[in-house]
Amino acid sequence: MTQAPLAVQTRSLAKNYGDIAAVRGIDIDVAPGETFGFLGPNGAGKSTTIKMLCTLATPSGGSASVAGYDVMTQRDDVRRNIGLVFQESTLDGYLSAEQNLRFHAELYGVPRGAVEQRMSEVLVIVGLTDRRTSLVRTFSGGMKRRLEIARGLLHAPRVLFLDEPTIGLDPQTRSSIWSYVDELKRREDITIFLTTHYMDEAEYCDRIAIIDDGRIIVVDTPEALKAAVGKDQVRLRTVDDTAAARELAARFDVQAQLRDGVLTFAVARGEEFLPRLFAGLGVAIESVNVSRPSLDDVFMSHTGTSIRDAEATPTDWMRMVARR
Amino acid sequence: MMQADLRAVSVVWRRELIRFSRDRARIFVSMLQPVLFLFVLGSGLSALVSDGTDGVDLRTFMFPGALGMTVLFAAVFSAGSIVWDREFGFLREMLVAPVSRTAIVLGKCFGGATVATLQGLLVLCLAGLAGVPYSPVLMLTLVAQCALLAFAFTAFGVMVAARIEQFQSFMAVVQAVVFPMFFLSGALYPLKGLPGWLQMVTQLNPLTYAIDPMRRAVFGHIEASPAAREALNSGVQWFGWRVPTLLELAIVAVFAAVMTAMAVANFRKIE
Numbered sequence: 001m002t003q004a005p006l007a008v009q010t011r012s013l014a015k016n017y018g019d020i021a022a023v024r025g026i027d028i029d030v031a032p033g034e035t036f037g038f039l040g041p042n043g044a045g046k047s048t049t050i051k052m053l054c055t056l057a058t059p060s061g062g063s064a065s066v067a068g069y070d071v072m073t074q075r076d077d078v079r080r081n082i083g084l085v086f087q088e089s090t091l092d093g094y095l096s097a098e099q100n101l102r103f104h105a106e107l108y109g110v111p112r113g114a115v116e117q118r119m120s121e122v123l124v125i126v127g128l129t130d131r132r133t134s135l136v137r138t139f140s141g142g143m144k145r146r147l148e149i150a151r152g153l154l155h156a157p158r159v160l161f162l163d164e165p166t167i168g169l170d171p172q173t174r175s176s177i178w179s180y181v182d183e184l185k186r187r188e189d190i191t192i193f194l195t196t197h198y199m200d201e202a203e204y205c206d207r208i209a210i211i212d213d214g215r216i217i218v219v220d221t222p223e224a225l226k227a228a229v230g231k232d233q234v235r236l237r238t239v240d241d242t243a244a245a246r247e248l249a250a251r252f253d254v255q256a257q258l259r260d261g262v263l264t265f266a267v268a269r270g271e272e273f274l275p276r277l278f279a280g281l282g283v284a285i286e287s288v289n290v291s292r293p294s295l296d297d298v299f300m301s302h303t304g305t306s307i308r309d310a311e312a313t314p315t316d317w318m319r320m321v322a323r324r
Numbered sequence: 325m326m327q328a329d330l331r332a333v334s335v336v337w338r339r340e341l342i343r344f345s346r347d348r349a350r351i352f353v354s355m356l357q358p359v360l361f362l363f364v365l366g367s368g369l370s371a372l373v374s375d376g377t378d379g380v381d382l383r384t385f386m387f388p389g390a391l392g393m394t395v396l397f398a399a400v401f402s403a404g405s406i407v408w409d410r411e412f413g414f415l416r417e418m419l420v421a422p423v424s425r426t427a428i429v430l431g432k433c434f435g436g437a438t439v440a441t442l443q444g445l446l447v448l449c450l451a452g453l454a455g456v457p458y459s460p461v462l463m464l465t466l467v468a469q470c471a472l473l474a475f476a477f478t479a480f481g482v483m484v485a486a487r488i489e490q491f492q493s494f495m496a497v498v499q500a501v502v503f504p505m506f507f508l509s510g511a512l513y514p515l516k517g518l519p520g521w522l523q524m525v526t527q528l529n530p531l532t533y534a535i536d537p538m539r540r541a542v543f544g545h546i547e548a549s550p551a552a553r554e555a556l557n558s559g560v561q562w563f564g565w566r567v568p569t570l571l572e573l574a575i576v577a578v579f580a581a582v583m584t585a586m587a588v589a590n591f592r593k594i595e
Binding site: 056 | 327328331332334335339343346409412413414416417418419420421422423595
């Protein structure tokens with residue numbers, strides 16, 4: 001195996017704003033090609049960490065490298081090798097999609113002969129080919145985000161940073177953004193480093209780091225994190241609940257509870273359990289519902305507080321103010 | 325490395341031109357102000373001051389001032405686009421790119437200077453109506469002087485805009501600094517025979533040294549009596565010594581260089 005540099009590596013990385021410690025010494029290793037998610041409540045230090053990795057903020061302590069380049073001493077090398085999509089739009093609405101991309105290509109020194117083809121490629125990935133010449137201010141929120149992703153990819157970076165890529169978008173648009181991210185993972189050999197505070201979005205990652213109060217609490221695959229929290233909850237309605245409960249115990253070794261005419265039970269992988277349930281339960285099913293452990297559940301199991309409580313502490317407020 | 329920065333200067337410059345070409349309202353409004361000054365204020369005051377101008381049309385005298393005013397405000401407002409860029413996030417796209425901040429500042433300055441010079445060209449089209457002849461030499465001289473003025477004050481605007489986060493604040497600075505600078509520049513009145521304090525302020529004002537050469541150029545191409553020249557085109561005098569045009573332009577160039585350096589310094593401070 002060739003020893004490619006880690007896509008992202010940090011050692012005791014820390015950032016203080018005055019007396020306030022936003023990031024308190026974190027160690028991450030992200031392998032090339034990995035999709036790595038940073039999950040945590042607002043004010044946990046996600047954006048601050050991304051800013052340091054992107055050379056937009058100077059670390060107060062520790063070290064970090066991106067694509068093998070040091071974020072403090074090799075800033076331009078880091079910048080050439082990363083793509084950035086911020087929480088807030090950084091497009092020029094008075095330019096067309098194409099003009100925004102061309103501007104970026106020039107700033108990042110994309111070879112002149114390659115610009116046209118590369119623009120076409122990234123527009124295909126995000127499905128905006130037919131809006132190439134439209135002014136960006138006519139775009140919807142989702143289209144703008146997609147164009148930002150395309151622009152982040154334009155200079156063929158090694159690492160793409162997506163800071164809350166779906167924030168402020170409606171659920172439908174959010175899932176469409178993710179299908180485009182999946183598409184880009186298929187087409188481009190790239191490491192993706194993203195932050196989110198939606199547990200369901202963390203599903204798209206190979207590994208997740210849960211961060212709170214400037215510290216990494218746990219790093220693992222989404223499956224392992226959820227397994228550590230507990231199982232999926234299944235709520236089942238049938239024509240004969242007593243018979244169904246008996247069948248569940250006998251055939252699936254599941255103890256179901258009957259409450260208000262609904263059978264409720266927990267299984268490790270709800271979506272894999274359902275086909276077996278449909279095939280093997282001898283009782284007609286009226287409806288079924290599977291719910292996942294939420295980020296809140298994961299977060300609660302590791303920190304002992306809910307995200308809402310964590311977000312409400314005064315230090316977080318101060319941190320948010322300090323960030324402005 | 326050098327080439328990367330040149331591409332950055334060029335693309336930032338081109339963006340200013342694209343945006344200007346799309347903004348018809350700005351082009352129209354930029355013409356309104358000089359027209360009002362020349363043909364409303366100028367015509368209105370003509371009757372009042374006809375004795376003092378000794379046969380020279382007041383509008384001809386005011387033309388360089390109106391031209392300078394258009395270029396001055398166009399330049400400063402072009403620089404103000406940085407504040408918009410910051411509010412709409414686009415500034416960040418520029419600041420995170422692997423190019424030097426100097427390249428971005430230079431691109432903005434060249435872009436704003438080009439846009440302001442183009443607006444100056446539109447005013448030059450009205451020269452004939454103000455009694456200024458369309459001599460090719462005069463026109464070329466004025467365009468070159470406009471370009472220098474435009475660059476200097478775009479750099480000044482960029483220097484200010486890099487420190488400001490809201491467009492309202494930028495407008496306030498324009499009101500508080502640029503308007504007084506304009507009124508204290510000799511754009512609207514002769515520099516001769518001013519009260520001592522006013523004369524001193526006009527001589528400390530860099531804009532004075534950008535507009536006086538334009539007036540000299542115009543007076544070099546019109547018929548006027550020696551008395552009229554003495555009254556209207558006596559130029560900047562340092563203790564009775566008339567400052568030559570080249571020195572005036574050099575002063576503007578030095579001002580431009582200092583402003584550009586300060587703009588770069590301010591841009592480096594943005595995180």
